[in-house]
Amino acid sequence: MTDISPVIADPTLVMFGKIILALLLGVIIGTERSVVARQAAGMRTFGLVSMGAALFFLTANFVDQQYLGIVNFEPMFVVTGIVTGIGFIGGGLIIFKGDTVHGITTAAGLWVSTAVGLAVATGLYSIAIFTTLLTILVFTGMWYVEQRFKHWFIERNDSDDQPNRLSG
Numbered sequence: 001m002t003d004i005s006p007v008i009a010d011p012t013l014v015m016f017g018k019i020i021l022a023l024l025l026g027v028i029i030g031t032e033r034s035v036v037a038r039q040a041a042g043m044r045t046f047g048l049v050s051m052g053a054a055l056f057f058l059t060a061n062f063v064d065q066q067y068l069g070i071v072n073f074e075p076m077f078v079v080t081g082i083v084t085g086i087g088f089i090g091g092g093l094i095i096f097k098g099d100t101v102h103g104i105t106t107a108a109g110l111w112v113s114t115a116v117g118l119a120v121a122t123g124l125y126s127i128a129i130f131t132t133l134l135t136i137l138v139f140t141g142m143w144y145v146e147q148r149f150k151h152w153f154i155e156r157n158d159s160d161d162q163p164n165r166l167s168g
Helices: 011-036 043-066 075-093 104-121 125-161
Strands: 095-097 100-102
Touching: 011 043, 011 104, 011 125, 043 075, 043 104, 075 104, 104 125
Parallel strands: none
Antiparallel strands: 095 100
16 A cells, blocks of 8 residues: 655645545546446546545544544444445436346446545555556456357357258
């Protein structure tokens, strides 16, 4: 874990940097959702969620440090609240249309964006950046793999349904 706190003396500047980084990483994740997948939840939503998660944790950690011994406060309880709240937002993104379900990948991406914001807030910058890159890989690269598998299985199932030409 590499924290920039020792380099910058003002803790407020460190928090500003963390919030900005969380926002940027969330926007990067959301860009694929809005531009490529054309989902309603995109750059702004993902950026705000990531930034909000970082801010909630930074605030909880600050309160814990400021009132150490005076107030019994556990920042990890804030994390559980954040994850629960994102679950509700993610649930709202999932839409059922007949036999198909839409929005699950976007909801999962929003959940990951929350975790990225929390990772930034705790100083796990390389983990947050790595997770952002992996998320983009899953959104884009895995989509192509998934399409190939669907095509292969549909083609295979269609050929199984056809009568054998030799048997007449």
